[in-house]
Amino acid sequence: MAARDPVIVGIGLSDYPKAPHLSTLEHHAQALQRALADSGVQKGDIDGFLCAGVSGTSDDAVMAAEYLGIRHRYIDSTMTGGAAFEFHVQHAAAALRDGLCEMVLVSYGSDFLSRMGRTLGTASFGSSRRVSGGAMWEAPYGLPLVGSYAMVAQRHIFEFGTTSEQLAEIAVGVREYAGLNPLAMYRDPLSVDDVLSSRMIADPLHKLDCCVVSDGGGAVLMTTEERARDLPQPGVRVLGAAGGQTHWNISQMGDFTRSAAQQCAPEAFGRAGVTPADIDTIQFYDSFTITVLVMLEDCGFCAKGEGGPFVAEGHLKRGGRLPMNTDGGGLSASHSGMRGIFLLIEAVRQLRGQGGEAQVPNCELALCAGSGGYLSCIGTVILGRG
Amino acid sequence: MEVVRPEAWHKPLPDPDATERPFYEAAARGELRFQQCPACAHRQFYPRALCTACGAAPEWAIASGRGSVYTFTILRQYHAEHFRDELPYVVAMIELEEGVKMFGTLTGCEPEAVRIGLPVEAYAVEVEAGTAIPFWRPA
Ligand SMILES: [Zn+2]
Numbered sequence: 001m002a003a004r005d006p007v008i009v010g011i012g013l014s015d016y017p018k019a020p021h022l023s024t025l026e027h028h029a030q031a032l033q034r035a036l037a038d039s040g041v042q043k044g045d046i047d048g049f050l051c052a053g054v055s056g057t058s059d060d061a062v063m064a065a066e067y068l069g070i071r072h073r074y075i076d077s078t079m080t081g082g083a084a085f086e087f088h089v090q091h092a093a094a095a096l097r098d099g100l101c102e103m104v105l106v107s108y109g110s111d112f113l114s115r116m117g118r119t120l121g122t123a124s125f126g127s128s129r130r131v132s133g134g135a136m137w138e139a140p141y142g143l144p145l146v147g148s149y150a151m152v153a154q155r156h157i158f159e160f161g162t163t164s165e166q167l168a169e170i171a172v173g174v175r176e177y178a179g180l181n182p183l184a185m186y187r188d189p190l191s192v193d194d195v196l197s198s199r200m201i202a203d204p205l206h207k208l209d210c211c212v213v214s215d216g217g218g219a220v221l222m223t224t225e226e227r228a229r230d231l232p233q234p235g236v237r238v239l240g241a242a243g244g245q246t247h248w249n250i251s252q253m254g255d256f257t258r259s260a261a262q263q264c265a266p267e268a269f270g271r272a273g274v275t276p277a278d279i280d281t282i283q284f285y286d287s288f289t290i291t292v293l294v295m296l297e298d299c300g301f302c303a304k305g306e307g308g309p310f311v312a313e314g315h316l317k318r319g320g321r322l323p324m325n326t327d328g329g330g331l332s333a334s335h336s337g338m339r340g341i342f343l344l345i346e347a348v349r350q351l352r353g354q355g356g357e358a359q360v361p362n363c364e365l366a367l368c369a370g371s372g373g374y375l376s377c378i379g380t381v382i383l384g385r386g
Numbered sequence: 387m388e389v390v391r392p393e394a395w396h397k398p399l400p401d402p403d404a405t406e407r408p409f410y411e412a413a414a415r416g417e418l419r420f421q422q423c424p425a426c427a428h429r430q431f432y433p434r435a436l437c438t439a440c441g442a443a444p445e446w447a448i449a450s451g452r453g454s455v456y457t458f459t460i461l462r463q464y465h466a467e468h469f470r471d472e473l474p475y476v477v478a479m480i481e482l483e484e485g486v487k488m489f490g491t492l493t494g495c496e497p498e499a500v501r502i503g504l505p506v507e508a509y510a511v512e513v514e515a516g517t518a519i520p521f522w523r524p525a
Contacts, residue, residue, distance in 0.1 A: 130401040137432045139398040140519050141491045142461065142469035143477045150459035151479060158457070158502045203460040251432070251479065251489040256457050 006093035007228040007235035007386065009221050010039025011345045016216030016334045017185040020114040024054060025067050027109025027217030027336075032068060035219035040232050041103060046221075048074040048101030050092055051108065052084035053338045064107065074101040080243065081372020082285055085220070085340035086379025090241035092222050102223060106344075109217030110336035116213065134249040146210055146288065148250035148374040150202035153290040155256040157204060160305035164204055166312045167289040168195035171208050171331050173317035174286060178328025180357040185212045186332045209289040211330035211339075218341040220348075228386070235386040236351045239365075240272030243379040250374040257305075260378040261298035261369060269300070272382040274365060276300045279382075281350050281360045282322055283343035285371040286329045292316075295369045295378065318358070326350060326358040340370035344381065351385045387451040387520070388509045389416045395513040396468045405435045408446065413510045413518035420486045422447040431486040451508040452525060453482040460497040476500050480508075480522055494523030 012034030014027040022030065028051070036043055049072040054060040061077030074095045078087045085106055092104040131139040156162045172192055178184035190208065198207040228235035244260030247253045269275060276299060286292050293307040301322065302310040316324040325331070327346040330339045347366035349355055355363070363385070370379045402410055409432075412419045420431045425442035437444050458478035464470055476492040478500070488508075492500060505525040510518035 129398055131398045132401040132403070134432065136400045136402065136406070138489055140400065140513065141477050141489065142397065142464060142466060142472075142475070143459075143489075144461070144464045144466070147459045147461055147464075147477055151457045151477075154459060154502065155457035199463070200460075201463045203462070205459075251487070256479070 001225050001237070003224060003226040004097050004099070005225040006096045006222055006238040007225050008238065008344070008348050008383065009223055009228050009231045009233055009235050010035040010041055011348050012038055012219040013345060014109060014217040016183060016336065017212065017214035018113060019111065019215040022111060022215065024109050024111050025064065027111065027215070028054070028064060028068060028107050028219070031109060031217040031219035032105065032107060035221050038233065039221050041221050045103045046070055046105045047072055048092060048095060048104035050076040050088035050104065050106045052077055052079045052088070053108065053110065068107070070105065072101070074104070080245070080377035080379065082287065082338040082340050083243065083370030083372035083377045083379040084338060085344060086241065086368055086370040086381045087243045089222070089238060089344065089381050090243055090379065093238045093241055096222065096224050102227060104222040106220040106222065106341065108338060108341040110338065111215050112337040113213050113215045134252065138249060138251055143250070144202070146205060147202045149288040149290050150205045151250065152253070152256050152294065152375060153204050156290060156293065159257055160308065162293065162308035164196055165192050166308035167209055167293065168192040169311045170286065170289040170292050170316065171195050173314070174325045174329040174331045176318050177326050177358050178332030181328045181333055184328035184333035185214055205288060205290070211287050211335040212332065214334040214336050216334045216336040216342070218345050220341060220344050234352055236348045237384040237386055238381065239274070239384045240268040240270070240382040241380065242267035242271065243377065245377045248373050248376050253374065257294065259294050259298045259371070259375040261295050261380060264378055265299040265369070265380045268380040268382050272384070274382065279322065279365050279367045280363045281326060281347070281366045282324045283347045283366060283368045284324055285339055285343060285369060286325055286331045287335070287339070287371065289331070291371050291375060292324070294375055295371060299367065299369060299380065323360045326355055326360060340379065343368040343370060347383050351383055387416050387418055387507070389414060389512055389518060390509055391512045399513055400517065400519065406433055409433050410517040410519065413520060414512050414516050416510060418449040418451045418508050418520060419446050420449055420482070420484060421445065429484060429486050431488055447484070450483050453480045453506055455492070455500060455502050455504040455506060456481040456487055457502060458492065458500055460500070478522060480506055488520060490520050490522050492522045
């Protein structure tokens, strides 16, 4: 390990899944306070700041930096949807290696549920009647967010014979972990039949193929290996991070079954010097069951088109060889709009051995894969036990 | 393609720039356009001011309006005004004979009858004077 290798030294989650008492900025503040307490880091030492999705305005990062009182030397508000925080880790790792900063805060907060209500991705976003840019080619036809993922699922089923039962297995496995998380939004055991008999929202996706809507935020503190030695928590090493984009609007996805993970996951594995077979747990952005299936294939855990049978074999479940979303995921625990930071935080908990009942045995390597937009931007981060 | 003029259009409207506007104006005359690059022959949709493959300035080409369903979904829940009253409805990605894909609502058959590969044809819906967008129906 080299002195300036990037290490995660602190994590904090704000109140979830329901926090009507917290605004977006209060989520940021609470998550930071908890990450400071977790790490023993002094707030004044933070000199790098990365965030996204604060208010949706172009001054997001500087506004949040002012509120939190961060005097940064390095700032980044890369916005790649829910995958933004995996991209942030990639950028922060490079900045730390290059000496642009010493202590980085990656921050997210959202009052999504308290503000919007439970809408299953079928809410009407924005009220403007005139639409320009890439969204203009879709907006007049009325496709809500869930519909975009449904079109991916429909094509995957057509090309590879994937079944709704196989997709449902993803939701069932994640729910079992949610049962171990006292904070998870839904904790009762789920069966494949429960998923298939839940209301159809956008064929072929049922209500229980869709993530929950919650409040919540998170903070991740990163520094160098050198600085991490003086801190109380075992540092979690950022071994490899890479991201990519294939499209932004769904109409531009191309073949509708392949994502940028086909390009960025091999890059992350290469940087880390490990292979998919070495990974002990995956934390994947499960906005919908199909999101997991596509990324699972594209990250190389099985061949393209074989995600359905792979999932049905139970590998992602508790006791399987690749336990996924050990906090209950977006499908059952929490989804406050941009879930990428929760993937990182749960991976760190697992690598520290703080997973409690959900602890993955001998957990040394984790892969986080965030998806932003409609499988549009994928960010992959490989973390290793310190 | 046939041009249909609804009595009123309450759904979102396009706000095209100078590159994009000719597509909507042509559609209002019954002509379905896409772009082809004179330098590298790459075909693309939606229209842009450059070829996404090589960066050259693309030219307009005229599509037959025939294609097939590449993928689709049946929307059964959507709270947005002017759409919720039409549930369930089908939104599809159409692969044109010319190879480009276009997005749009598919009408003219029961939603449950839609399949990937279903042959379809375009028709134009004039959403305001001189501006039309493609819709699709079984051919
Ligand atoms: Zn070209």
